[in-house]
Amino acid sequence: MRIAPGAGRYAVAATLAGLATARRLGRRAAVALGLLLAGAVLAFHRDPERTPPDSGAVAPADGVVSVVRTEEHDGDARVRVGIYMNAANVHVNRAPLAGRVEAVEHIAGGHRLAFSKESEHNERVHVDMARETGDYRVTLIAGAFARRIHPYVEAGQELERGDRIGHISFGSRADVLLPAGVTEADVLVEEGKATRAGETRIADI
Structure with missing residues:
Protein backbone atom coordinates (compact mmCIF):
# COMPACT_ATOMS: atom_id res chain seq x y z
CA MET A 1 0.00 0.00 0.00
CA HIS A 45 0.43 6.97 7.35
CA ARG A 46 -1.27 4.65 4.84
CA ASP A 47 -2.53 6.34 1.69
CA PRO A 48 -5.14 4.24 -0.14
CA GLU A 49 -6.50 5.15 -3.55
CA ARG A 50 -9.92 6.78 -3.66
CA THR A 51 -12.49 7.22 -6.45
CA PRO A 52 -14.32 10.57 -6.24
CA PRO A 53 -17.93 10.94 -7.41
CA ASP A 54 -18.77 12.94 -10.53
CA SER A 55 -20.34 15.87 -8.66
CA GLY A 56 -20.57 17.66 -5.34
CA ALA A 57 -17.98 18.64 -2.77
CA VAL A 58 -16.24 15.63 -1.23
CA ALA A 59 -14.87 15.18 2.27
CA PRO A 60 -11.28 16.35 2.76
CA ALA A 61 -10.65 13.68 5.40
CA ASP A 62 -11.57 10.28 6.75
CA GLY A 63 -13.27 10.67 10.10
CA VAL A 64 -16.45 11.96 11.70
CA VAL A 65 -18.17 15.27 11.02
CA SER A 66 -17.68 17.41 14.13
CA VAL A 67 -18.84 20.82 12.87
CA VAL A 68 -21.53 22.08 10.50
CA ARG A 69 -22.18 25.79 10.90
CA THR A 70 -22.65 29.07 9.08
CA GLU A 71 -20.20 31.87 9.85
CA GLU A 72 -19.10 35.18 8.39
CA HIS A 73 -15.96 35.24 6.25
CA ASP A 74 -14.82 38.34 4.34
CA GLY A 75 -18.32 39.77 4.55
CA ASP A 76 -20.08 36.64 3.24
CA ALA A 77 -22.08 33.97 5.05
CA ARG A 78 -20.11 30.77 4.54
CA VAL A 79 -20.76 27.20 5.64
CA ARG A 80 -17.99 25.35 7.49
CA VAL A 81 -17.84 21.55 7.64
CA GLY A 82 -15.22 20.15 10.03
CA ILE A 83 -14.10 16.52 10.16
CA TYR A 84 -12.32 15.03 13.17
CA MET A 85 -9.76 12.29 12.47
CA ASN A 86 -8.97 9.72 15.17
CA ALA A 87 -5.85 7.56 15.34
CA ALA A 88 -7.41 4.77 13.25
CA ASN A 89 -8.36 7.01 10.31
CA VAL A 90 -6.39 7.61 7.12
CA HIS A 91 -4.73 11.01 7.60
CA VAL A 92 -4.08 11.96 3.96
CA ASN A 93 -6.30 14.90 3.03
CA ARG A 94 -7.94 15.58 -0.34
CA ALA A 95 -9.38 18.49 -2.32
CA PRO A 96 -13.19 18.73 -1.99
CA LEU A 97 -13.56 20.42 -5.40
CA ALA A 98 -11.48 21.05 -8.50
CA GLY A 99 -9.72 24.41 -8.64
CA ARG A 100 -6.44 26.29 -8.58
CA VAL A 101 -4.37 26.71 -5.42
CA GLU A 102 -4.30 30.43 -4.63
CA ALA A 103 -2.24 30.26 -1.43
CA VAL A 104 -0.90 27.89 1.21
CA GLU A 105 -0.54 29.63 4.58
CA HIS A 106 0.87 28.22 7.81
CA ILE A 107 -0.54 29.70 11.06
CA ALA A 108 1.29 29.06 14.34
CA GLY A 109 -0.81 28.04 17.32
CA GLY A 110 -1.39 25.58 20.13
CA HIS A 111 -1.90 21.82 20.18
CA ARG A 112 -5.19 21.27 21.97
CA LEU A 113 -7.54 18.35 21.38
CA ALA A 114 -8.82 18.69 17.82
CA PHE A 115 -12.46 18.00 18.72
CA SER A 116 -12.55 20.70 21.42
CA LYS A 117 -13.68 24.31 20.99
CA GLU A 118 -10.17 25.45 21.96
CA SER A 119 -8.80 23.80 18.80
CA GLU A 120 -9.94 26.93 16.91
CA HIS A 121 -6.58 28.38 18.05
CA ASN A 122 -4.41 25.39 17.13
CA GLU A 123 -1.58 25.35 14.62
CA ARG A 124 -3.04 25.12 11.12
CA VAL A 125 -2.44 25.34 7.39
CA HIS A 126 -4.93 27.13 5.12
CA VAL A 127 -5.16 25.97 1.50
CA ASP A 128 -7.11 28.60 -0.47
CA MET A 129 -8.64 27.37 -3.72
CA ALA A 130 -9.92 29.50 -6.61
CA ARG A 131 -12.83 28.41 -8.81
CA GLU A 132 -14.90 30.23 -11.42
CA THR A 133 -18.07 29.28 -9.55
CA GLY A 134 -16.83 30.17 -6.04
CA ASP A 135 -13.61 30.01 -4.05
CA TYR A 136 -13.24 27.75 -1.03
CA ARG A 137 -10.71 26.99 1.73
CA VAL A 138 -9.45 23.78 3.32
CA THR A 139 -7.86 24.13 6.75
CA LEU A 140 -5.68 21.36 8.17
CA ILE A 141 -5.60 21.65 11.97
CA ALA A 142 -3.06 20.10 14.32
CA GLY A 143 -4.28 18.37 17.48
CA ALA A 144 -2.89 17.51 20.90
CA PHE A 145 -0.53 14.88 19.46
CA ALA A 146 -0.31 16.03 15.84
CA ARG A 147 2.79 18.17 15.60
CA ARG A 148 3.39 18.13 11.85
CA ILE A 149 1.15 19.29 9.02
CA HIS A 150 2.55 18.35 5.61
CA PRO A 151 0.97 20.21 2.66
CA TYR A 152 1.70 18.71 -0.76
CA VAL A 153 0.49 21.62 -2.88
CA GLU A 154 1.65 25.13 -3.72
CA ALA A 155 0.21 28.30 -5.24
CA GLY A 156 -0.63 28.01 -8.94
CA GLN A 157 -1.20 24.27 -8.92
CA GLU A 158 -4.37 22.94 -10.58
CA LEU A 159 -6.24 20.22 -8.69
CA GLU A 160 -9.09 17.88 -9.50
CA ARG A 161 -11.79 16.82 -7.05
CA GLY A 162 -10.30 14.24 -4.68
CA ASP A 163 -6.61 15.03 -5.38
CA ARG A 164 -4.26 14.74 -2.42
CA ILE A 165 -3.42 18.07 -0.75
CA GLY A 166 -1.43 16.97 2.30
CA HIS A 167 -1.44 14.94 5.50
CA ILE A 168 -1.29 15.51 9.24
CA SER A 169 1.01 13.23 11.21
CA PHE A 170 -0.67 11.79 14.31
CA GLY A 171 -4.17 13.09 14.25
CA SER A 172 -6.51 15.96 14.18
CA ARG A 173 -9.02 17.80 12.00
CA ALA A 174 -9.72 19.10 8.50
CA ASP A 175 -12.26 21.87 7.81
CA VAL A 176 -13.82 23.06 4.56
CA LEU A 177 -15.13 26.61 4.20
CA LEU A 178 -17.53 26.08 1.30
CA PRO A 179 -18.02 28.66 -1.49
CA ALA A 180 -20.22 31.72 -0.91
CA GLY A 181 -23.81 30.98 -1.84
CA VAL A 182 -23.74 27.44 -0.47
CA THR A 183 -26.15 27.10 2.47
CA GLU A 184 -26.65 24.49 5.15
CA ALA A 185 -29.57 23.20 3.06
CA ASP A 186 -26.98 22.13 0.47
CA VAL A 187 -24.94 20.18 3.03
CA LEU A 188 -25.40 16.41 2.76
CA VAL A 189 -23.83 15.40 6.09
CA GLU A 190 -24.54 16.12 9.74
CA GLU A 191 -22.51 16.01 12.93
CA GLY A 192 -21.60 12.42 13.77
CA LYS A 193 -21.58 11.28 10.14
CA ALA A 194 -18.60 9.11 9.11
CA THR A 195 -16.72 10.23 5.99
CA ARG A 196 -14.12 8.95 3.55
CA ALA A 197 -11.70 11.48 2.05
CA GLY A 198 -12.28 12.04 -1.65
CA GLU A 199 -15.41 9.87 -1.79
CA THR A 200 -18.12 11.01 0.65
CA ARG A 201 -20.20 13.87 -0.78
CA ILE A 202 -20.53 16.56 1.90
CA ALA A 203 -22.39 19.21 -0.12
CA ASP A 204 -24.46 19.44 -3.27
CA ILE A 205 -22.66 22.02 -5.40
Missing part, protein backbone atom coordinates in the same frame (compact mmCIF):
# COMPACT_ATOMS: atom_id res chain seq x y z
CA ARG A 2 1.11 3.56 -0.70
CA ILE A 3 2.51 5.42 2.34
CA ALA A 4 2.38 9.17 2.90
CA PRO A 5 5.68 11.00 2.22
CA GLY A 6 8.00 11.35 5.21
CA ALA A 7 6.49 8.47 7.16
CA GLY A 8 9.76 6.54 6.99
CA ARG A 9 11.56 8.83 9.42
CA TYR A 10 8.78 8.39 11.98
CA ALA A 11 9.00 4.62 11.55
CA VAL A 12 12.77 4.73 12.11
CA ALA A 13 12.26 6.82 15.26
CA ALA A 14 9.66 4.32 16.51
CA THR A 15 12.05 1.41 15.86
CA LEU A 16 14.85 3.14 17.78
CA ALA A 17 12.46 3.86 20.64
CA GLY A 18 11.63 0.18 20.83
CA LEU A 19 15.30 -0.86 20.72
CA ALA A 20 16.05 1.57 23.55
CA THR A 21 14.11 -0.75 25.87
CA ALA A 22 16.57 -3.62 25.32
CA ARG A 23 18.06 -3.42 28.82
CA ARG A 24 14.64 -3.76 30.46
CA LEU A 25 12.88 -6.11 28.04
CA GLY A 26 15.73 -8.07 26.54
CA ARG A 27 17.06 -7.89 23.00
CA ARG A 28 14.42 -10.01 21.27
CA ALA A 29 11.52 -8.28 22.98
CA ALA A 30 13.02 -4.86 22.18
CA VAL A 31 13.40 -5.75 18.50
CA ALA A 32 9.82 -7.03 18.41
CA LEU A 33 8.57 -3.86 20.09
CA GLY A 34 10.53 -1.68 17.69
CA LEU A 35 9.10 -3.48 14.65
CA LEU A 36 5.59 -3.32 16.12
CA LEU A 37 5.87 0.44 16.68
CA ALA A 38 7.30 0.98 13.19
CA GLY A 39 4.45 -1.03 11.68
CA ALA A 40 1.90 1.01 13.59
CA VAL A 41 3.46 4.25 12.35
CA LEU A 42 3.43 3.08 8.72
CA ALA A 43 -0.18 1.91 9.07
CA PHE A 44 -1.10 5.33 10.44
Whole structure:
Protein backbone atom coordinates (compact mmCIF):
# COMPACT_ATOMS: atom_id res chain seq x y z
CA MET A 1 0.00 0.00 0.00
CA ARG A 2 1.11 3.56 -0.70
CA ILE A 3 2.51 5.42 2.34
CA ALA A 4 2.38 9.17 2.90
CA PRO A 5 5.68 11.00 2.22
CA GLY A 6 8.00 11.35 5.21
CA ALA A 7 6.49 8.47 7.16
CA GLY A 8 9.76 6.54 6.99
CA ARG A 9 11.56 8.83 9.42
CA TYR A 10 8.78 8.39 11.98
CA ALA A 11 9.00 4.62 11.55
CA VAL A 12 12.77 4.73 12.11
CA ALA A 13 12.26 6.82 15.26
CA ALA A 14 9.66 4.32 16.51
CA THR A 15 12.05 1.41 15.86
CA LEU A 16 14.85 3.14 17.78
CA ALA A 17 12.46 3.86 20.64
CA GLY A 18 11.63 0.18 20.83
CA LEU A 19 15.30 -0.86 20.72
CA ALA A 20 16.05 1.57 23.55
CA THR A 21 14.11 -0.75 25.87
CA ALA A 22 16.57 -3.62 25.32
CA ARG A 23 18.06 -3.42 28.82
CA ARG A 24 14.64 -3.76 30.46
CA LEU A 25 12.88 -6.11 28.04
CA GLY A 26 15.73 -8.07 26.54
CA ARG A 27 17.06 -7.89 23.00
CA ARG A 28 14.42 -10.01 21.27
CA ALA A 29 11.52 -8.28 22.98
CA ALA A 30 13.02 -4.86 22.18
CA VAL A 31 13.40 -5.75 18.50
CA ALA A 32 9.82 -7.03 18.41
CA LEU A 33 8.57 -3.86 20.09
CA GLY A 34 10.53 -1.68 17.69
CA LEU A 35 9.10 -3.48 14.65
CA LEU A 36 5.59 -3.32 16.12
CA LEU A 37 5.87 0.44 16.68
CA ALA A 38 7.30 0.98 13.19
CA GLY A 39 4.45 -1.03 11.68
CA ALA A 40 1.90 1.01 13.59
CA VAL A 41 3.46 4.25 12.35
CA LEU A 42 3.43 3.08 8.72
CA ALA A 43 -0.18 1.91 9.07
CA PHE A 44 -1.10 5.33 10.44
CA HIS A 45 0.43 6.97 7.35
CA ARG A 46 -1.27 4.65 4.84
CA ASP A 47 -2.53 6.34 1.69
CA PRO A 48 -5.14 4.24 -0.14
CA GLU A 49 -6.50 5.15 -3.55
CA ARG A 50 -9.92 6.78 -3.66
CA THR A 51 -12.49 7.22 -6.45
CA PRO A 52 -14.32 10.57 -6.24
CA PRO A 53 -17.93 10.94 -7.41
CA ASP A 54 -18.77 12.94 -10.53
CA SER A 55 -20.34 15.87 -8.66
CA GLY A 56 -20.57 17.66 -5.34
CA ALA A 57 -17.98 18.64 -2.77
CA VAL A 58 -16.24 15.63 -1.23
CA ALA A 59 -14.87 15.18 2.27
CA PRO A 60 -11.28 16.35 2.76
CA ALA A 61 -10.65 13.68 5.40
CA ASP A 62 -11.57 10.28 6.75
CA GLY A 63 -13.27 10.67 10.10
CA VAL A 64 -16.45 11.96 11.70
CA VAL A 65 -18.17 15.27 11.02
CA SER A 66 -17.68 17.41 14.13
CA VAL A 67 -18.84 20.82 12.87
CA VAL A 68 -21.53 22.08 10.50
CA ARG A 69 -22.18 25.79 10.90
CA THR A 70 -22.65 29.07 9.08
CA GLU A 71 -20.20 31.87 9.85
CA GLU A 72 -19.10 35.18 8.39
CA HIS A 73 -15.96 35.24 6.25
CA ASP A 74 -14.82 38.34 4.34
CA GLY A 75 -18.32 39.77 4.55
CA ASP A 76 -20.08 36.64 3.24
CA ALA A 77 -22.08 33.97 5.05
CA ARG A 78 -20.11 30.77 4.54
CA VAL A 79 -20.76 27.20 5.64
CA ARG A 80 -17.99 25.35 7.49
CA VAL A 81 -17.84 21.55 7.64
CA GLY A 82 -15.22 20.15 10.03
CA ILE A 83 -14.10 16.52 10.16
CA TYR A 84 -12.32 15.03 13.17
CA MET A 85 -9.76 12.29 12.47
CA ASN A 86 -8.97 9.72 15.17
CA ALA A 87 -5.85 7.56 15.34
CA ALA A 88 -7.41 4.77 13.25
CA ASN A 89 -8.36 7.01 10.31
CA VAL A 90 -6.39 7.61 7.12
CA HIS A 91 -4.73 11.01 7.60
CA VAL A 92 -4.08 11.96 3.96
CA ASN A 93 -6.30 14.90 3.03
CA ARG A 94 -7.94 15.58 -0.34
CA ALA A 95 -9.38 18.49 -2.32
CA PRO A 96 -13.19 18.73 -1.99
CA LEU A 97 -13.56 20.42 -5.40
CA ALA A 98 -11.48 21.05 -8.50
CA GLY A 99 -9.72 24.41 -8.64
CA ARG A 100 -6.44 26.29 -8.58
CA VAL A 101 -4.37 26.71 -5.42
CA GLU A 102 -4.30 30.43 -4.63
CA ALA A 103 -2.24 30.26 -1.43
CA VAL A 104 -0.90 27.89 1.21
CA GLU A 105 -0.54 29.63 4.58
CA HIS A 106 0.87 28.22 7.81
CA ILE A 107 -0.54 29.70 11.06
CA ALA A 108 1.29 29.06 14.34
CA GLY A 109 -0.81 28.04 17.32
CA GLY A 110 -1.39 25.58 20.13
CA HIS A 111 -1.90 21.82 20.18
CA ARG A 112 -5.19 21.27 21.97
CA LEU A 113 -7.54 18.35 21.38
CA ALA A 114 -8.82 18.69 17.82
CA PHE A 115 -12.46 18.00 18.72
CA SER A 116 -12.55 20.70 21.42
CA LYS A 117 -13.68 24.31 20.99
CA GLU A 118 -10.17 25.45 21.96
CA SER A 119 -8.80 23.80 18.80
CA GLU A 120 -9.94 26.93 16.91
CA HIS A 121 -6.58 28.38 18.05
CA ASN A 122 -4.41 25.39 17.13
CA GLU A 123 -1.58 25.35 14.62
CA ARG A 124 -3.04 25.12 11.12
CA VAL A 125 -2.44 25.34 7.39
CA HIS A 126 -4.93 27.13 5.12
CA VAL A 127 -5.16 25.97 1.50
CA ASP A 128 -7.11 28.60 -0.47
CA MET A 129 -8.64 27.37 -3.72
CA ALA A 130 -9.92 29.50 -6.61
CA ARG A 131 -12.83 28.41 -8.81
CA GLU A 132 -14.90 30.23 -11.42
CA THR A 133 -18.07 29.28 -9.55
CA GLY A 134 -16.83 30.17 -6.04
CA ASP A 135 -13.61 30.01 -4.05
CA TYR A 136 -13.24 27.75 -1.03
CA ARG A 137 -10.71 26.99 1.73
CA VAL A 138 -9.45 23.78 3.32
CA THR A 139 -7.86 24.13 6.75
CA LEU A 140 -5.68 21.36 8.17
CA ILE A 141 -5.60 21.65 11.97
CA ALA A 142 -3.06 20.10 14.32
CA GLY A 143 -4.28 18.37 17.48
CA ALA A 144 -2.89 17.51 20.90
CA PHE A 145 -0.53 14.88 19.46
CA ALA A 146 -0.31 16.03 15.84
CA ARG A 147 2.79 18.17 15.60
CA ARG A 148 3.39 18.13 11.85
CA ILE A 149 1.15 19.29 9.02
CA HIS A 150 2.55 18.35 5.61
CA PRO A 151 0.97 20.21 2.66
CA TYR A 152 1.70 18.71 -0.76
CA VAL A 153 0.49 21.62 -2.88
CA GLU A 154 1.65 25.13 -3.72
CA ALA A 155 0.21 28.30 -5.24
CA GLY A 156 -0.63 28.01 -8.94
CA GLN A 157 -1.20 24.27 -8.92
CA GLU A 158 -4.37 22.94 -10.58
CA LEU A 159 -6.24 20.22 -8.69
CA GLU A 160 -9.09 17.88 -9.50
CA ARG A 161 -11.79 16.82 -7.05
CA GLY A 162 -10.30 14.24 -4.68
CA ASP A 163 -6.61 15.03 -5.38
CA ARG A 164 -4.26 14.74 -2.42
CA ILE A 165 -3.42 18.07 -0.75
CA GLY A 166 -1.43 16.97 2.30
CA HIS A 167 -1.44 14.94 5.50
CA ILE A 168 -1.29 15.51 9.24
CA SER A 169 1.01 13.23 11.21
CA PHE A 170 -0.67 11.79 14.31
CA GLY A 171 -4.17 13.09 14.25
CA SER A 172 -6.51 15.96 14.18
CA ARG A 173 -9.02 17.80 12.00
CA ALA A 174 -9.72 19.10 8.50
CA ASP A 175 -12.26 21.87 7.81
CA VAL A 176 -13.82 23.06 4.56
CA LEU A 177 -15.13 26.61 4.20
CA LEU A 178 -17.53 26.08 1.30
CA PRO A 179 -18.02 28.66 -1.49
CA ALA A 180 -20.22 31.72 -0.91
CA GLY A 181 -23.81 30.98 -1.84
CA VAL A 182 -23.74 27.44 -0.47
CA THR A 183 -26.15 27.10 2.47
CA GLU A 184 -26.65 24.49 5.15
CA ALA A 185 -29.57 23.20 3.06
CA ASP A 186 -26.98 22.13 0.47
CA VAL A 187 -24.94 20.18 3.03
CA LEU A 188 -25.40 16.41 2.76
CA VAL A 189 -23.83 15.40 6.09
CA GLU A 190 -24.54 16.12 9.74
CA GLU A 191 -22.51 16.01 12.93
CA GLY A 192 -21.60 12.42 13.77
CA LYS A 193 -21.58 11.28 10.14
CA ALA A 194 -18.60 9.11 9.11
CA THR A 195 -16.72 10.23 5.99
CA ARG A 196 -14.12 8.95 3.55
CA ALA A 197 -11.70 11.48 2.05
CA GLY A 198 -12.28 12.04 -1.65
CA GLU A 199 -15.41 9.87 -1.79
CA THR A 200 -18.12 11.01 0.65
CA ARG A 201 -20.20 13.87 -0.78
CA ILE A 202 -20.53 16.56 1.90
CA ALA A 203 -22.39 19.21 -0.12
CA ASP A 204 -24.46 19.44 -3.27
CA ILE A 205 -22.66 22.02 -5.40
